[in-house]
Amino acid sequence: MSEQRRFLLSDNQIPTTWFNVKPHLPNGCPPPLHPGTKQPVGPEDLAALFPAGLIEQETTLAPEVDIPGEIIDKYRLWRPTPLVRAVGLERALDTPARIYYKYEGVSPVGSHKTNSSIPQVYYNMLEGRRRVTTETGAGQWGAALALAAEQYGLACDIWMVKVSYHQKPGRRTLMRAFGATVRPSPSPETEAGRRILAEHPDSPGSLGIAISEAVEVAAQDPTASYALGSVLDHVILHQTIVGQEVRLQLEMAGEEPDVMLACAGGGSNFGGFALPFVPDRVKRPGLRLVAVEPAACPSLTRGVYAYDFGDMIGLTPLLKMHTLGSQFVPPPVHAGGLRFHAMSPLVSAAYDQGLIEATSVKQREVFEAALAFTRTEGILPAPESSHAICAAMKEAVRCREEGKSECIVVNVSGHGFLDTSSYDSYLDGTLEDYEYPAEEIAAAMASLPQV
Amino acid sequence: MSEQRRFLLSDNQIPTTWFNVKPHLPNGCPPPLHPGTKQPVGPEDLAALFPAGLIEQETTLAPEVDIPGEIIDKYRLWRPTPLVRAVGLERALDTPARIYYKYEGVSPVGSHKTNSSIPQVYYNMLEGRRRVTTETGAGQWGAALALAAEQYGLACDIWMVKVSYHQKPGRRTLMRAFGATVRPSPSPETEAGRRILAEHPDSPGSLGIAISEAVEVAAQDPTASYALGSVLDHVILHQTIVGQEVRLQLEMAGEEPDVMLACAGGGSNFGGFALPFVPDRVKRPGLRLVAVEPAACPSLTRGVYAYDFGDMIGLTPLLKMHTLGSQFVPPPVHAGGLRFHAMSPLVSAAYDQGLIEATSVKQREVFEAALAFTRTEGILPAPESSHAICAAMKEAVRCREEGKSECIVVNVSGHGFLDTSSYDSYLDGTLEDYEYPAEEIAAAMASLPQV
Numbered sequence: 001m002s003e004q005r006r007f008l009l010s011d012n013q014i015p016t017t018w019f020n021v022k023p024h025l026p027n028g029c030p031p032p033l034h035p036g037t038k039q040p041v042g043p044e045d046l047a048a049l050f051p052a053g054l055i056e057q058e059t060t061l062a063p064e065v066d067i068p069g070e071i072i073d074k075y076r077l078w079r080p081t082p083l084v085r086a087v088g089l090e091r092a093l094d095t096p097a098r099i100y101y102k103y104e105g106v107s108p109v110g111s112h113k114t115n116s117s118i119p120q121v122y123y124n125m126l127e128g129r130r131r132v133t134t135e136t137g138a139g140q141w142g143a144a145l146a147l148a149a150e151q152y153g154l155a156c157d158i159w160m161v162k163v164s165y166h167q168k169p170g171r172r173t174l175m176r177a178f179g180a181t182v183r184p185s186p187s188p189e190t191e192a193g194r195r196i197l198a199e200h201p202d203s204p205g206s207l208g209i210a211i212s213e214a215v216e217v218a219a220q221d222p223t224a225s226y227a228l229g230s231v232l233d234h235v236i237l238h239q240t241i242v243g244q245e246v247r248l249q250l251e252m253a254g255e256e257p258d259v260m261l262a263c264a265g266g267g268s269n270f271g272g273f274a275l276p277f278v279p280d281r282v283k284r285p286g287l288r289l290v291a292v293e294p295a296a297c298p299s300l301t302r303g304v305y306a307y308d309f310g311d312m313i314g315l316t317p318l319l320k321m322h323t324l325g326s327q328f329v330p331p332p333v334h335a336g337g338l339r340f341h342a343m344s345p346l347v348s349a350a351y352d353q354g355l356i357e358a359t360s361v362k363q364r365e366v367f368e369a370a371l372a373f374t375r376t377e378g379i380l381p382a383p384e385s386s387h388a389i390c391a392a393m394k395e396a397v398r399c400r401e402e403g404k405s406e407c408i409v410v411n412v413s414g415h416g417f418l419d420t421s422s423y424d425s426y427l428d429g430t431l432e433d434y435e436y437p438a439e440e441i442a443a444a445m446a447s448l449p450q451v
Numbered sequence: 452m453s454e455q456r457r458f459l460l461s462d463n464q465i466p467t468t469w470f471n472v473k474p475h476l477p478n479g480c481p482p483p484l485h486p487g488t489k490q491p492v493g494p495e496d497l498a499a500l501f502p503a504g505l506i507e508q509e510t511t512l513a514p515e516v517d518i519p520g521e522i523i524d525k526y527r528l529w530r531p532t533p534l535v536r537a538v539g540l541e542r543a544l545d546t547p548a549r550i551y552y553k554y555e556g557v558s559p560v561g562s563h564k565t566n567s568s569i570p571q572v573y574y575n576m577l578e579g580r581r582r583v584t585t586e587t588g589a590g591q592w593g594a595a596l597a598l599a600a601e602q603y604g605l606a607c608d609i610w611m612v613k614v615s616y617h618q619k620p621g622r623r624t625l626m627r628a629f630g631a632t633v634r635p636s637p638s639p640e641t642e643a644g645r646r647i648l649a650e651h652p653d654s655p656g657s658l659g660i661a662i663s664e665a666v667e668v669a670a671q672d673p674t675a676s677y678a679l680g681s682v683l684d685h686v687i688l689h690q691t692i693v694g695q696e697v698r699l700q701l702e703m704a705g706e707e708p709d710v711m712l713a714c715a716g717g718g719s720n721f722g723g724f725a726l727p728f729v730p731d732r733v734k735r736p737g738l739r740l741v742a743v744e745p746a747a748c749p750s751l752t753r754g755v756y757a758y759d760f761g762d763m764i765g766l767t768p769l770l771k772m773h774t775l776g777s778q779f780v781p782p783p784v785h786a787g788g789l790r791f792h793a794m795s796p797l798v799s800a801a802y803d804q805g806l807i808e809a810t811s812v813k814q815r816e817v818f819e820a821a822l823a824f825t826r827t828e829g830i831l832p833a834p835e836s837s838h839a840i841c842a843a844m845k846e847a848v849r850c851r852e853e854g855k856s857e858c859i860v861v862n863v864s865g866h867g868f869l870d871t872s873s874y875d876s877y878l879d880g881t882l883e884d885y886e887y888p889a890e891e892i893a894a895a896m897a898s899l900p901q902v
Contacts, residue, residue, distance in 0.1 A: 005527050008459050076456050077539070077829040088528070106557070108829030110868065150826050170621075173871035176878050177825050374628050375601050378528040378559030417561065417868035420624035427627050 005087060007100075007249040009080035014072055015248075017064035019240035021275040021346055022233075024063075024282065029233075029349040030320040033307060038451055041317045048219050049226045053123030057234040065237060067119075074118045074151055075241065078107045083249035083409075088376035090396070097399035098255065099392060100409045102246050102273065103379065109174055111382060111414030112269055113144030113229055116238035121148035124225045131155040131224040133217045135185065135210030138164050138337065139171025140414070141229030146180035159185035159193075159213040162205035170418035185210035192216050206329075207339070208312030215315065230266025231310060231319070231344045239272020246409065247276065255407045257287060259395050262411035263387040264291035264300065264358070265337060267344030273411040275346065278355050289356040291347065292391040294366070295435050296334035299324050299343045300351055300358035302441055307451040308342055318449060322348040325444035331434045335422040336363050336383035341444075361390045362433040367426035369393050370416070382414035383422050456538055458551075458700040460531035465523055466699075468515040470691035472726040472797055473684075475514075475733065480684075480800040481771035484758060489902055492768045499670050500677045504574030508685040516688060518570075525569045525602055526692070529558045534700035539827035541847070548850035549706065550843060551860045553697050553724065554830065560625055562833065562865030563720055564595030564680055567689035572599035575676045582606040582675040584668045586636065586661030589615050589788065590622025591865070592680030597631035610636035610644075610664040613656035621869035636661035643667050657780075658790070659763035666766065681717025682761060682770070682795045690723020697860065698727065706858045708738060710846050713862035714838040715742035715751065715809070716788060718795030724862040726797065729806050740807040742798065743842040745817070746886050747785035750775050750794045751802055751809035753892055758902040759793055769900060773799040776895035782885045786873040787814050787834035792895075812841045813884040818877035820844050821867070833865035834873050 022029055031040040043055045050058075057065060067075075086099040104112040124132055132149055135158070136142025142158040149156035158180050165172060165184040175182045185205045186193040192212040196203050203209070218226035228235065250257060260277060264270035274289040281287045291300055300322045308323040310316035323342035330339045343351070350356045366383065369390035374380050381389055392410035399406050416423065425431045473480055482491040494506045501509075508516060518526075537550040555563040575583055583600055586609070587593025593609040600607035609631050616623060616635040626633045636656045637644035643663040647654050654660070669677035679686060701708060711728060715721035725740040732738045742751055751773045759774040761767035774793035781790045794802070801807045817834065820841035825831045832840055843861035850857050867874065876882045 004462050006462055008461070010459070011455050011457055108825075108831075147829065169875065170868070170871045173874050173878070174831065177822055177831060177874055179826065371628055374559075375630065378598065380559075380625060380628060415868075417621070417866075418871075420621045420869075423624050423628055424620065427624070 003085065003087065005085050007083040007252045009245060009248060011076060013248060014075055014079050015241055015244040016067055016072065018067055018237045019244055019276040020060060020063055020065060020237060021278050021350065022061050024278045025349050025353060027353055029345055032317040032319050033451065035309070035314065035318055045317070049215065051123045051127040051129060051225055053126060054120060054234045057237055058232060068122065071119050071122050078114070079241070080245050081106050083246060085253070086377055089373060092372065092376045093393060093396045093400065095396040095400045096403065096405040097396045098405065098407050099396055100253065100255070101412045102242060102409070104242065104411070104413050105379065105382070105415035108147050109140070109143040110417065111140050111144065112239060112242060112272065113141050114147060115241050115272065116229065116235045116268065117144035117148035117227070118151065119238050120227045121145070121152045121154055125152040125154060129154065129223055129225045131157065131221065132227045133157045133214040133224055134227045134229070135159045135207060135214045137161050137207055137339065138168050139175065142180070142182065143171045143174040143178070144229065145227055146175040146178035149180065150178045156180035157217060158182045159187060159210040161185055161207060161210055162203065168421070185213050187213060190216045211311050212313055212315070230268040230340065233346055235268045236271035236275065236344055236346050239268045240276050242272045242411065243274060243276035246273065250409070257409045258406035259288045259290060260409045261290045261292055261388045261392050261395070263338060263384050263413060264293050264343060264347065265384065266340040267347035269411065269413045271344060271347045274356060275350065278350060281355055290391060291351070291356060291358040292387045293358065293360050294334060294336055294338050294387060295360045295362045295433070297330040297339055298360045299341065301360045303342065304445060305348060305352050306448050308448055318451060319345050320348065321345055322351060323448070324441060325447040327447040328444040333432050333434050334363060335425060335431060336366055336387065338384050338387065359391055361387050362435070364426070364431055364433050366390045367423065367431060379412065380416040381412050382416045383419050385413045454536065454538065456536050458534040458703045460696060460699060462527055464699060465526055465530050466692055466695040467518055467523065469518055469688045470695055470727040471511060471514055471516060471688060472729050472801065473512055475729045476800050476804060478804050480796055483768040483770050484902065486760070486765065486769055496768070500666065502574045502578040502580060502676060504577060505571060505685045508688055509683060519573065522570050522573050529565070530692070531696050532557050534697060536704070537828055540824060543823065543827045544844060544847045544851065546847040546851045547854065547856040548847045549856065549858050550847055551704065551706070552863045553693060553860070555693065555862070555864050556830065556833070556866035559598050560591070560594040561868065562591050562595065563690060563693060563723065564592050565598060566692050566723065567680065567686045567719065568595035568599035568678070569602065570689050571678045572596070572603045572605055576603040576605060580605065580674055580676045582608065582672065583678045584608045584665040584675055585678045585680070586610045586658060586665045588612050588658055588790070589619050590626065593631070593633065594622045594625040594629070595680065596678055597626040597629035600631060601629040607631035608668060609633045610638060610661040612636055612658060612661055613654065619872070636664050638664060641667045662762050663764060663766070681719040681791065684797055686719045687722035687726065687795055687797050690719045691727050693723045693862065694725060694727035697724065701860070708860045709857035710739045710741060711860045712741045712743055712839045712843050712846070714789060714835050714864060715744050715794060715798065716835065717791040718798035720862065720864045722795060722798045725807060726801065729801060732806055741842060742802070742807060742809040743838045744809060744811050745785060745787055745789050745838060746811045746813045746884070748781040748790055749811045750792065752811045754793065755896060756799060756803050757899050759899055769902060770796050771799065772796055773802060774899070775892060776898040778898040779895040784883050784885050785814060786876060786882060787817055787838065789835050789838065810842055812838050813886070815882055815884050817841045818874065818882060830863065831867040832863050833867045834870050836864045
């Protein structure tokens with residue numbers, strides 16, 4: 001009889017509150033500023049785009065926020081998710097470390113994104129909004145929002161970066177299966193899209209353009225809201241369901257974590273997994289919470305902590321973030337997602353205050369780690385998640401070298417069944433590493449706004 | 452608090468024996484015959500292709516067969532799999548029926564096929580074979596065998612039907628990720644492949660050709676075995692892990708099933724799920740075990756029960772099966788898998804002896820049902836599995852019309868994340884139904900061998 005591998009919670013063990021890290025940050029978290037006045041934005045500034053329920057969550061200082069029963073009922077579609085002891089990986093690495101992974105790939109769209117899309121659509125539904133709009137790149141967030149909109153009977157309009165729309169059709173199919181309307185961006189349906197198309201009829205699109213289209217449509221339609229899949233405080237809040245389940249599951253396993261790792265792009269995956277352990281980290285400084293980012297988009301490890309725009313055009317409020325500058329674009333060779341130029345304000349504040357650490361990994365080692373995980377644990381991880389797996393494996397090797405039996409917990413945010421073309425590139429040997437020269441990073445930061 | 456949705460077994464509740472239906476078939480199961488002598492084949496006839504451990508399982512009459520601990524340990528990579536109450540689907544159908552689904556899509560390759568690939572490679576490893584070969588169409592079985600070979604350190608050579616190799620690369624990537632060598636078939640590596648290529652350089656390939664290539668290589672290499680993903684008795688035996696878990700989970704739920712449904716192509720999925728309930732069916736004739744097949748490949752509902760070849764070329768032993776004739780090929784428009792011309796001998800015998808029933812469904816209603824399931828249960832099912840979902844939904848509607856609160860259990864054999872192009876065809880309105888004219892079926896059956 002082998003050791004227990006899977007630590008499963010029952011249906012009624014889903015946490016009933018979200019965890020708010022704000023009261024646990026010694027220096028708090030600087031507020032968003034209005035780009036014109038440079039004064040903190042108020043709820044009224046956000047009302048055109050977001051429902052009041054979410055705006056309240058964006059600003060609350062309550063240590064926990066009740067999860068409505070209707071949301072928990074929807075979470076039950078796939079939650080609680082498993083925590084698994086990676087016995088195969090441990091054996092392959094010949095490490096005295098105990099490695100556990102939390103697996104969010106069991107969600108309907110194969111990633112953690114539904115943890116926030118469900119509550120976002122719920123609060124929109126409560127206020128009578130009948131439509132949600134968003135942008136999506138490869139489609140992780142678009143698919144999650146499409147699912148949530150379908151669950152609550154709202155229409156869902158998604159602008160998908162045109163090059164992904166045509167080259168990565170898998171998640172587009174998923175969005176359509178959930179009844180959403182998916183348009184390649186730039187599209188002729190919006191003023192922003194028409195303007196781009198007039199100048200560049202063959203534009204491949206970008207997240208920045210797609211955001212403009214989705215925001216424009218939501219702002220003009222009083223029955224519609226815009227929805228964002230990461231970065232904002234309420235998105236991180238929703239994702240804390242993950243870390244709180246991990247806590248219960250580690251208790252089941254009789255473990256106290258030494259190192260917890262998750263990949264970080266906008267920050268919602270890392271934040272939801274690790275920030276609920278900030279109070280533990282305060283009490284026990286040996287606990288390491290590690291954000292893992294791509295060397296091709298290193299906002300925490302190479303950016304600065306400054307007020308910046310969330311979008312390329314400069315329409316959003318100014319957010320205090322670790323940022324590479326809003327004009328920063330990862331190189332086309334980068335295949336593994338996590339492309340946002342900055343890190344969420346909450347994760348950035350925790351980093352600035354020394355509560356978490358960060359590391360970056362290169363994409364060839366990321367895919368190598370992903371294949372090792374696939375072969376030993378039998379799960380093809382999303383390229384994004386594989387960044388964290390790569391860093392976790394390095395920690396396990398360190399444990400072997402130092403003879404330490406640490407408890408390593410890694411968040412596997414999703415599966416890679418819809419990312420097989422990236423794996424093919426790696427297996428074909430056509431993926432290259434890229435690290436920015438310092439002057440290129442500095443040039444991107446020249447775009448930072450004066451505050 | 453809503454009703455319990457998920458019925459989860461713990462790591463140590465994986466069944467420790469496979470279930471053998473043979474002793475429960477009142478008239479037994481006719482043996483395979485040698486195509487030349489028309490006499491029953493003996494173990495020695497099979498030894499060139501299969502290891503003794505599997506040949507013994509192919510012929511045993513023991514009511515149960517112990518599962519070696521090393522196999523159970525590998526099964527723990529993804530087993531036990533969940534049984535879920537489909538509360539969302541029940542609500543959408545407004546049915547008094549209680550619908551449960553067993554979900555095999557959590558396996559490393561997203562389908563039930565690993566239940567047999569693991570033991571098949573294990574017994575090959577025990578006898579010192581160092582290589583397994585197989586054919587694959589869209590890649591379900593190929594990916595499963597690749598995973599198993601990787602787990603036990605054997606080489607794995609897969610011949611993949613050329614048109615699928617190029618048009619459905621997702622599972623090819625998975626096979627590569629597990630370290631297998633995948634060749635488009637027909638290939639220049641075999642005599643069979645070279646012969647076809649000489650005549651038809653642009654041949655898109657077929658399962659029949661790919662089988663010939665894989666068998667040729669295994670037969671010529673004493674360190675290699677051929678492995679088959681369905682049809683044979685030992686494959687069905689391995690798959691009974693599914694039905695036995697379902698039994699435990701239905702007990703947890705306090706349920707006794709009224710109707711159990713699974714899709715049937717070669718028969719391993721249906722057989723593994725339903726045949727363990729044959730003894731229940733004998734005691735309680737009200738229990739219905741329903742095999743669901745596509746109208747485009749209706750071996751049980753429109754075939755005859757006769758001795759036939761397993762392959763198109765006529766190399767295999769003769770098996771007593773419900774068959775459409777070994778020259779039968781489903782129409783190109785058929786998108787949903789389940790393309791084998793006949794049904795496994797064990798499932799065929801159970802059908803012939805009135806222990807199970809069969810029904811066929813058309814592909815447009817299958818994809819319509821799949822989308823209803825996706826929208827209500829949050830899982831994109833494999834097109835194959837969706838045949839069973841479609842039939843289960845019809846049963847639930849019947850329950851509503853008749854005011855009956857029956858317990859319906861359906862096996863969802865895999866997920867559809869690697870089948871999104873078929874969903875696109877349906878959503879685009881380009882999928883058509885096809886039903887064979889009677890004379891076409893009759894013509895295909897003219898190829899049946901004389902026994």
